[in-house]
Amino acid sequence: MAVRFICIATQLALLTKAVLVALLGADLLFPGRHGQSGLLYMFAAIVTSLLCTFAEMFAACALISGWEEGGGGGDEAAQPLLDKTDKAALQRQSTIAMLLSFSAQDTPLLIVAFLAGAVAALGQALIPYYTGQIIDYASIDQSFDNFQWTCLLLVVVAFGTAIFTGVRGGLFTVAMTRFNVRIRTSLFDALMRQEIAFFTSTKTGEITSRLSADTTTVSDQICLNLNVGLRSLTQAAMVLVFMFKASWRLTIITFILIPLIILVCKVYGAYYRELAKAVQNELAEANTVAEESLSSMATVRSHAAEDSARAAYQHRLHLFYKLCLKEALGYAAYIMFTTFLPNAVNVITLFVGGNLVLQDRMSAGSLVSFMLYVTSLNGALQALADVFSAFAAALGAADKVIELIQRLPKMPDPGGLKPSSFSGHLELKDVEFSYPSRPDTRVLGGVSLSVKPGEVVALVGPSGGGKSSIVKLVERFYLPSSGAVMLDGRDVGLYDAKWLKRNVALVAQEPVLFARSVRRNILYGLEVEDGVPPEQVPSNEHVEEAARLANAHDFIMAMPQGYETDCGEKGVSLSGGQKQRIAIARALVRKPTVLLLDEATSALDSDSEAVVQEALDRMMKDFTVLVIAHRLSTVANADRILVIAKGQIAEQGTHESLAESGGLYSGLVRRQFSKTTSSASLATSARGSYVNLPSLNTLAPAAGPSHPSIAEKDPQ
Structure with missing residues (x-):
């Protein structure tokens, strides 16, 4: 920093010398006979000195930076004289380079715009130039013809200027607009490439x-300010060209304004850039709080938590306001300086120019x-200063956007394997797993299992045991810490991602539908836009066949527009059972070989569960099925049942053998029947004292007595 400060001070001293030469130097271009050096030599020396100080500053900074990176010549105790190029500087260079690459495609358009x-x-x-001539023709060199002709030229120039300004x-x-579309598309594409762990650790509101x-x-900001x-x-x-023609002395005096404004802009821009990034971060946090509350308004309203939601949002807005206040104070100081400096230069210019007029030298x-030129120059420089601050704010926001665009997924890219035959043999070999957000908490510890083609295997066990984690590993949402997840003897990572998702279908506990027609929701991921060849897109007959298998066709046809009925945002216009059956149809239309059922009926009422379960029973015999069981009927029909507890397979066998073994599964069954009895007595207890009410964690979900729940919902 000391080297940089010395160089800048020297540059300002040289500029001051240039102004003094302009004020006091004689009108002598070349050296005279009486030892006068001449203006050409003096200004050549000043300009050369300025260029040398710039070169010295850059060379010294590069030398010291290289010395620091090399360890200072082995002296570890030596203190660095210059800050290293840190991550922020590298990010800035990367951001600018990316923005230039986004704009490069519009180069012909920008060239034409620049020429205009x-x-x-x-x-x-030319407008100030002709204005000065009009004044001379009207007052000093009075000439009516020249006065009229110059006025006409001024009108033509003004009209032409307006046309080219509009172009x-x-x-x-x-x-x-093209830049906006391009950067949004690039960011969305980058988000689509990220791994699931990124979305679990990053708030949706921030994204x-x-x-x-x-x-x-x-x-x-970038396009407008460009x-x-x-x-x-x-x-x-x-x-500046016209100013030199009018008076080179006044021009040099005025020119001192430019480096001063550049220096102020550089200091202010560095401060404003960091502050703008903090403002954008705080605004993203406020958006996250707002979105969380607004997207869960039913829960907020049911718990009367409007005030706390409002308080959380207001707290974030208060922090946002404080940062904006700092931003405003910095901008006020910056505007004060950049407003005063041009006016001060105007006064000096008028004083010196007036003396030149009085001396008949102008x-x-x-x-x-010249004064109109100065006003135009001040306006241009002020606009450049505003552009600089706006660019600083835009780059602050761009840093985060470009960081996301450039972010590489932390999971390796899938392979491209698309085998012609696929039997659906699923294996886990000594799989250990921890979620990236909780690397110290082991979810699975050495799990090995095998699901043969056409076999139905159910996973049951206490909440948090790791059942859903197994399904996520099969879907390749995450990678195991060790071990292997295999399909037909090959690691799941070797298969083409689209091929894998078509042959291994998932029905989740809480299916998500999109604001599109029922037909397109069933076809989700299998349309031409998804890269599926037109001949491989399921036909309407296939869609309706999948809906019939899922017991969904009847209620779909009862809708006003049938399969073209819009489901609304997240399927808001449908009941839970209807959404679940459409999700099952969405899985079946793919004609998969392996079917993953992650507690597909646990969130349904008894009637809806019975209809969905009937659909599941009908289709499970045709697939290799790995089901996370929540209903006893599903478990009883499985070929094998695996009890998952604390990340391990605690027991396995058929329903009958496990129920009679007296182990963990048997205890879960007995506890479930006792829960059914407690639930039946709930209404009677509610009319009397609350003392005898069972605790909430012992209440069974709403279900018929023929298929009570085996376990609570497993978030993992």
Whole structure:
């Protein structure tokens, strides 16, 4: 930092010297006879010195940075003189490079827009020039013909400037829209590639905030400010040419404004960039709190928790407000300085220019033109300063967006195996597993099991034993810590992902439907947009056949539009039993070889459960089935039952053998029957004292007496 400070101080001193030479130097371009050095030599020396200080600063910084990376010549106790290039700097470079790559496809459009902007900037620079000439023709060199002709030229220039300004703005708007679409698409594609663990550890509100608010900020701010920035930069360059023509002395005095504004912008931009990232993070947290409450409004309302939800949201907004307050204070100080500096330069310019007019070294019209140039230059520089701060805010938001786009999934890519024959032999060999969010908590410890083709194997056991984790490993949502999950003797990771999901179908406990028709919900993942060849997309007959097997066809046809009825967001217009049967049809239409049932009836009432169970019983005989059992009827019909407890297979056998063994399974059955008795007495107990009520964790789910529940819901 010391090296950088010394170099910057030297550069400012050289600029001050240039201003003094402009004020006090004689009108002598080349060296004179009396030892006068001449303006050309003096300014050449100043410019050379400036370039040397820039080169020295970059060389010194690079040398010290390399010395630090090399260990300081072996002296570990030496203190670094310059901060290392840290992760934030690397992220900034990566962000800028990615943004440039997104814009590169619009290069022809941007070139045309830039050329139109250059012509418009030339017109903006000609307006003050002709204005000064009009004043001279009207007051000093009075000439009516020249006065009229110059006024006409001014109108033509103004009209042409307006046309090219509109062309530039329209083209940049098109480029902004294309950039917006491109970055949103890239972010969504990147999110689709991430592993399941990413979505369990990252809040949905944060992801949606990045996809909506941050991408809008990035695209709008960058494209809009690119438009303004290029226009202002071109305008400043054009104006400086005309300023030198009007008065080189005044131009050099005015030019000192540029490096000062750049220095202030650099300091403020670094501060604003970090603050903008913090603001975006806090806004994402507030969105997460809001989405969590709004998406679960029935639960919030049923527990009268509106006030706590409001308080949590207001707390996040308060933190967001405090950061915005810091942002506002920093911006106020920045605006104060950037507003005062141009006005101070205007006063100096008027003072020096007035003296030149009084000395007959400059005409009044030229001074008016020059002051208009200065005003135009100030406007351009102020716009550049605003663009710089806006870019800093956009890059703060872009860092998070680009970080997600560039994030590589922590799971290896699946293979491309698509075997022509597949029997559905499922095996787990010495599988150990811990969730990435809880690496120290072992969920499965050395589990081995085998499900032969056409066999129905049920997993039962206490909550948290690891039953659902086995299904997630088969689906390759996660990878085992050790061991192998195999299908037909091959690791599941060797198979093509789309092929695997078509041959290994999952029916979850809480199926999710989408805001589309019933038909498209059944076909979910099997449409042309999913990469399925048109001839392999299931026909309407196949869809209806799958719905009949799932006992769903009758209630679907009873709907107003049949299979074209919209299910609403998350299937809100359907009952739990209807959604479950559509989910079963969605699995069956794939004609899978292996069927995974993760407590597919546990959340249903008795009537809905009976209908769904009938569908399951009818279809399980045709598949290799691994079922997490929640109903006794499902367990009783299984070929084998495995009791999973504490990440281990505690018992296995048929329903009859395990029920008579007196082990863990037998205890679960006896406890379930006792729960049924306790549930039956609940109404009577409720009318009297609450003392004899059974605890909530002993109440059985709503079910008929013929198929009581074996275990509570297993979140894992």
